[in-house]
Amino acid sequence: MQAHATVARESTSVPTGRVGVWWFLASEIAIFGGAVACYVLFRARYPDWADQAARTLGWAGAFNTAVLLTSSLSAVLAHHAAVRGEAVRASHMLRWTAVGGLVFLAVKVYEYAHEISAGLVPAQSLFWSFYYLLTGLHALHVTAGIVALLAVAASARRGHALGRVELVALYWHFVDVVWIFLFPLLYLSS
């Protein structure tokens, strides 16, 4: 028997919390998918956006991609630890995941400062409007994820509600998947 003892409902064969997170993520796919689809359409319409994309800080985007991929690893290790009933290790891994999120946000703030000082603001062109919309929306999700990670880490440390480790890890992986697509679309399509 697993330490976190999440119970699957007969009607769905999946624990209710996990069903809720998957439904939530499906709605998030519609939100991000719609915004990304709009960007892709206009990017195809205006090939000269490549010049704008070339002005993004590619190294920062690549570094942030590595940071998020690494934080996804710590999230999955936290989940594995929770399954084994290792509450303290699960809590530690979630905190490392949150640290990854904080590093990501710090780099993003640096990027924004660099771009704004160069006059690359949302009103500059439609490309930069999309850039700030997509990366800003993603950064909001990262921020929410950090809050959720720290809250679950605190309860996990006391051995409470270890089943939530899996749920918050699912959300964090989704945030990672979104960035996996934003990085090539906004940074590498130049």
Next chain:
Amino acid sequence: MSDAHPSDRFAVLVWAALLAALLGSLALGAFVPTTMVVVWVFAVAVLKAGLVLYQYMHLKHEPRWVRLVVFGSLAVVAALLAGTIDDIVVAPGRL
């Protein structure tokens, strides 16, 4: 994520594969002609997202209906994209 969990070592291997794919994307951006790079880099992104979805989120162990929820949502987005591509990319100005 299901109850059939792979080991920590396997998770680290997946992470290494994801980082290798990231480096591959950067190399493609540096060496492949511009017209082709978008397609290749996006293909690598799909590969990376698949790894995270199937290995880290354990989507492969979820019931079929959960996969339908996820990919159904993607299908709706794809349908909207297909429905508007003509007005924006092919024959703009018909909005």
